[in-house]
Amino acid sequence: MSPAPAILSPPDFLAALNASSRQLGLFRYLGDISFFIKARTGHYMAANEAFAHLMGYRRVDEILGRTDYELISPILADACRMDDEQVMTTGESIVNKAELVPHNVLSVGWYATTKLPLRDRSGLIVGVEGMTREFKAARGASGPYPELSTIIDFVEQHYAQRFTVDDLAREAGLTVRTLERLFSRRFSMTPFAYVKRVRLNAACRLLSQSALPIAQIAAECGLGDQSYMTKEFGRLLHTTPQVYRDTHAL
Numbered sequence: 001m002s003p004a005p006a007i008l009s010p011p012d013f014l015a016a017l018n019a020s021s022r023q024l025g026l027f028r029y030l031g032d033i034s035f036f037i038k039a040r041t042g043h044y045m046a047a048n049e050a051f052a053h054l055m056g057y058r059r060v061d062e063i064l065g066r067t068d069y070e071l072i073s074p075i076l077a078d079a080c081r082m083d084d085e086q087v088m089t090t091g092e093s094i095v096n097k098a099e100l101v102p103h104n105v106l107s108v109g110w111y112a113t114t115k116l117p118l119r120d121r122s123g124l125i126v127g128v129e130g131m132t133r134e135f136k137a138a139r140g141a142s143g144p145y146p147e148l149s150t151i152i153d154f155v156e157q158h159y160a161q162r163f164t165v166d167d168l169a170r171e172a173g174l175t176v177r178t179l180e181r182l183f184s185r186r187f188s189m190t191p192f193a194y195v196k197r198v199r200l201n202a203a204c205r206l207l208s209q210s211a212l213p214i215a216q217i218a219a220e221c222g223l224g225d226q227s228y229m230t231k232e233f234g235r236l237l238h239t240t241p242q243v244y245r246d247t248h249a250l
Contacts, residue, residue: 037118037129040088042067042081045127054132078238084128087115091125098189098197148172148182151191159198160222165191199223200232207241208248214241 034051038044044063052060055071068077083094096112115130150172168191169176183191202221206212212220218229218241226241233241 033131033133035129035131037127038084039127040125042069042084051132083113083115087117087128088125091117093117094130096186096188098194148186151179155195155198159195159202160220162222168195195222196232197236200236203229203233203241204244204248207245214245217241 032050033048034054035046035048036044036051037046043065044067045065047060047063049060052058052063055063057063057071063071068080071077072080083097086092087094094113094115096114098112111132111134113130113132115128117125118127118129120126151168154168154171165176165179169179172179174182179191183189183194189197199222203217203223206217206221207214210217214229215226218224218226221229223229223232230240233239233244237244239247
């Protein structure tokens with residue numbers, strides 16, 4: 001997928017941007033929530049400081065007028081652009097989608113991202129506005145379901161070990177069916193899909209920050225062997241562990 005074309009700023013888009021940007025007054029004080037607005041071309045038109053820091057920059061003006069392809073790896077930029085296109089084409093919001101977001105230490109984290117279509121006065125979709133926050137931020141990921149906080153903490157502490165969805169349900173004091181329903185409602189994924197993402201994030205961190213053999217990383221992160229980890233990298237990150245290491249090694 002190629003980068004977005006040159007930016008366009010018609011009056012109706014600027015009006016929509018100004019109306020939406022009024023929210024920045026509030027979002028400036030919510031350090032655990034990163035807020036952004038993109039034009040249809042993919043260029044960032046507004047953001048709060050939390051989002052700039054998340055992308056690895058000190059100031060908001062360092063990312064304005066630029067696209068994801070200028071700020072993050074092409075692999076992650078492609079995924080962001082696909083979601084943006086989906087929102088702008090269908091007019092339907094993406095709510096609390098779990099996705100990888102780069103950290104400024106060349107690692108990645110899993111965040112819950114919401115994107116809405118940005119419309120001009122006539123109702124025409126002229127861009128995307130959204131927010132993202134880390135799963136654990138301010139315990140906000142679990143929302144009104146404190147049982148999920150228990151699961152999030154358990155997985156963070158024991159992801160290297162083998163356990164089942166039954167084990168997670170017992171840890172939270174829920175039935176498997178109830179646990180799966182809550183995860184689907186809050187994260188749009190199954191409990192074990194979340195576990196895989198935590199393990200994958202741990203693997204990304206070790207790949208970028210250590211010289212451990214890939215097979216050893218797979219074992220230490222609960223991903224079984226190198227073959228299985230490579231399969232999961234291809235499915236979720238569209239790359240291989242070795243390519244990720246070569247790209248992100250510190």
